[in-house]
Amino acid sequence: MFRIITAIAAVATVVACAQAPAAPKIDLPVSGGDGGTIDKLAADAVADVHAFWQETFPATFNGEFAPVKRLVSYDSTGASKEFCGTKTAGVPNAFYCPSDDSIAWDRGELLPMLSESFGEASVVAVLAHEIGHAVQLRLGERQGTPTIVREQQADCYTGAYFRWTTDGKSKSFKLDAGEGLNPILSTLFFIRDTVGSEFDAKGAHGSAFDRVTAFQFGFSEGPARCARIDIAEISQRSTQQKFSPRDLDTGLGKGNIRVDDPQLQEQLIRTLRAAFPRAQSTVTRARARCADAPLTTPVAYCPSTNVVSLNMQDLVKIGTPPRRGREGGIGDFAAFAEIASRYALSAQKTAGLPIEGPSAGQRTACLTGTWAATIVSGAGAALELSPGDLDEAVAEMLAPKSLIAADAKGVSTSSGFARVEAFRDGFLRDAETCVAKYR
Template sequence: MSLAARRRSRLVGFLAVATLGVGTACGGESTEGQAQTPGDVAGLPVTHFESGLKADAPQPDLDVRNATDGEEDRIAIASIADVSEYWAQQLPANFQQEFEPVQELLSYDPEGKDFRTCGASTSDAAMNAFYCPPEDLVAWDRGLLLPLLHERFGPMAIVTVLGHEFGHAVQHRLGDKAGITGSTKTIVKEQQADCFTGSYFRWMAEGRSTYFEVSTSEGLNQVLASLFFIRDEPGQSARSRGAHGTAFDRTYAFQLGFEQGAVECAGIDQASIDARITEQPFHPGDREKGDSSLDRELIGHLQESLDKAFKGAGVQGPTIVDEGGSCPNGPSTPPASYCPDSNTVNIDLATLRELAQPVDRRAEFKGKETTGMGDFAALAEIASRYTQGIQKGVGASLENAGAGLRTSCLVGAWAGAANREGATLRLSSGDLDEAIAELLQPRSLIAADLEGNQVANGFERVESLRVGYLQGSAPCTQQYG
């Protein structure tokens, strides 16, 4: 982040919003459904258990070319059997047509035996899973992609990928009923497939699956984390061929399906995507491609932007100070803490600077842990503690069940204000994905209360941030108490 007149970087600036105070709207119309109250996930209870194949899951009766008896193939094949069962129920009930099974399934190792499919070689399809319409085939890389997803995110990541590819097979079957033609943009197809995946996981979370069980906390966290992992690169346009969407956009589509079902997914079209998609090229003046150094100058601009954004609340916002990240006489949530007695946000700039390092995509795809989440992740952490001071000033509780969700919602409202035309600082491509990545971390403060107690499940954390981003600050108090 920096001033537009100098470096014009990640948040190239913030518009001086007159009324982003708590309880005051600052955004346009929302395409988001109603957010959930603390303690449920789209009306389902928050559950905690190990997600994956059921102990009594039957052996799928499927013919899969080149399959092995390895764990990744077992999960993948069960996923195909399971999602087939889901659509065998959904298509007659909601689309008035019978389900036709996919004609061919292929498991491949890009470093092993080569296969020709869909006009290409599987040796060139590393780190991939795909649906091939001409052959009515679903294929997956069991050698590199599935083991990486399984190791990093757990078994539900594999189910997510296969559920998504099967969503494309369903599009092919629905045709006009899903608005799919030869000229339909890739982004529409991909957002629909993510949405169909969400509707399938809702069915699973309701206990209807023969093969899998998924918790609404850790299990759905695996799903959201895997969608973040397979996001598009920052700077890609939603109009480009092959665009799938940012993590922010992909989780939106998944949650839409989870909350509202497959019929809503089939209604996704170019117009609805244009109204809310965040995937965009870098600003012409963004020479650093969204990566700024977290220094005292940037913290000063952050202070100014937050003060302007929340001045409508009618209270004195806290001052950001770099004094170690803890409160001498109060709650401490380093590397950033809100100190009520002094109305300050105490930060550990050195630690936050590590968090602000760019995401290392090469390390991600090698399965290595990375410390950097990007500059916006660090700034959102600080902003979350700033909003504690705003909430305290207007008399909101900082430690009730909704405080964490209200906090992330207000951070989202702050981010949404940053996209106004004429801003000195503005969100750059990839910033919202950095916030999502940080939100899904167990140590994140973005959706945490004064004491750092985090909302139990990632589904609610991500949705509350999105509610604030799309609708402004009014829903932050209306929906999260």
Template sequence: MRDASGLLGRVVLASAVALIAGCATTVQGTPVSIFADPYRVAGMPAVDGDTGLRPDASGPVRVVLGTDGGETDEFGRTAISDIEEFWDTAYGETFDGEFTPVAGVLSWDSDGVNTAFCGGDTVGVVNAGYCGSENTIGWDRGVLMPSLREANGDMGVTMVLAHEYGHAVADQAGIAADDTPTLVSEQQADCLAGAYMRWVAEGRSPRFTLSTGDGLNSVLSAMIAFRDPLMNEGDFAVGDDEHGSAFERVSAFQFGFTDGAPACAAIDEAEVEQRRGDLPVLLPADESGELAIDEGSIRGFADAMEVLFEPADPPELSFATGGTDCRDSKSRDPAVYCPADNTVAVDLAALQELSTPSEEGDLATGDNSAYSVVVSRYALALQRERGVTLDTAQAALRTACLTGVATAKMASPVTTPDGNSIVITAGDLDEAVSGLLTNGFAASDVNGATVPSGFSRIDAFRIGVLGDEDRCFSRFA
């Protein structure tokens, strides 16, 4: 919400505490080089390492109203102080005038005595927000902040506050106004949070560190968790307080992290609509959007790939029992491309398991968690036909990109030779993005090797969704 809604409009406690499970998944395969350097993310070395509050962190300078003086609010003070130090310099590099800090920073306990924030009561408000009418930022120290910090570390909390401060910056800069749609203002704030996180990742923050490997992956995991819930056409709440899908919110964050605040200034209603294009937003009425993973449905996706790309030598599809076996691929992933005999071999049971949601449900899991992996193996067949190498980092990212191209094409129904139609539904892109972050199967080369950065894998997929086949081959040559 713009007034006291911000990033966490839909979050309940379970959404916060389950983030560790998503971000702790070990990426399958062996990291391989990306262009000249094997570890790059948005132009920076992609490495695991220290993430969070520095042991020698500069002290906070911001005053918090309503504080209990405890550790949680002290951390919030520190984060706000750091964010303001960033914008004190960065603001004037993009926007006119000088940066002015928000008028006030407040804290409350959602389980404690009622106080006021943005004209409303705080009892039961497990949230953080920016209040535009009062130019203040506030947070729940009782439930939300400790849960976020426990689940997603220091940078989970810091990202939330950077997002809320992004609203204040957007207001001050004039890129957001009272009539700006929530969908636009939220993604502006996501983007501005990304610009701040880049500053931290570059080692310029006197209070925090952020590794570009596991640290940044954890931040992206949190972004995915804060996606809009799936809704059906005709639901009474359609269009209310819309923040964006995981794909959209991660994209906005990546714009800021990669290109800085100028990219955020370019986010407006037209840009969001252009980026969304024909991608599905709502599920058909009374439908879940899930298609059972079986031999028939997988054959349908294989047929759709042939219709969409018209390969001269389409690969054969085979179903393995007890795992795939391909003599010229080292991959043991749920789906494997075998160049020697031009075959896509799938392990049906493994794909079914891949599409089964976890109990936590914070990361998006469903049928396209599996189908995107199958599509990615057909993407390798397309690359074989072009005569490019299939066992490099470029091939891995090119595969993710082509999977994005295919996914976007399937936003319109694809009629297969048997008369059936294949079409993606709302939530399918989020399932692909979650898989790219946690396992990287759809961004792996012919041997199942992926690149170390979830950011880079998702970025390549997004390039494909918003681009075309030729762009993938030129970008990841």
């Protein structure tokens, strides 16, 4: 079993959402603001998201969109104030208040931290998410709608807004549709639910995998798709679950197994052979040589010998989750998924598919997702997914270089968005989808 608690992987600061000089001005005053850079960015973000909905809402939902009525800025590190029944001291947050149709943000800690860590696009994403809740109110959201539905819809609406932005329709921000989306996905990873909590728990927002999935639904299919998200759909696709008694603490965090355990590696190989029965590649810890491909690390695939070779020292680094005050990698599933990705190359070669180039990298990520779907809890596989595992895959694919989404030469698909989308296609669909879509 893969049983992991994983913290966010280090992500370099990327300012990926540049403000255009002709940004429209917000027509709402910001109560409690200090007039600083963060408040200006937040207000401009709200104005831009309003512009998106005023353009999109009538065509999608056959009605007019009314902007929110009030904006509030507060400093969570300063004197406590009250907003929407909440004391603001020590509450680094951004939220929508339906009772007076207003949005508030913390200029003291949360928004500066997000901007410094992920770039200003992350601040825009947080405000777009909160306005997504205002959209729900305007659509007549039913009382008692589960929190997870409301939050997944808001993530989805955020994705729809950013598609509008990357299509060049925003007059406030410019964003690249490739690597420019990486900071936003990293933000969703950062604010995911605690590993081991259930998707139907009170206040649940979703795992990183679930939140990114919802965002990508909106980005690819538009806001009408977002409105269709309901508890039945989430129940079917979500892998967010609580820890079980089988999730033992091996000293690496609850449920996290040792990736260098020979018995567990043999169980992993059994799952790979079941997922890719035609590949029959040899997996070895022995030092490898290859005449027709570079030896990637921590795992390499050699086409001429059909051998997957493991660098155990580097695999252990990746498979060791970060702990507070200690260095670490990502987690055991990230390490085993990298092995699966090289094994998937063998399956592609056997099928006569190209194993080099961008399409091969995406197809590899997709097939790795297909393998992951064969080891969900209850599938009867030799190993099973556990809480947080798919979030580890997201973290690996958002890193500067991803082996999960790399071709035989180790060249990764450039966009983290494209990597995660391909993996999700394989996980939620099947291998035929991988072959048909990524050619």
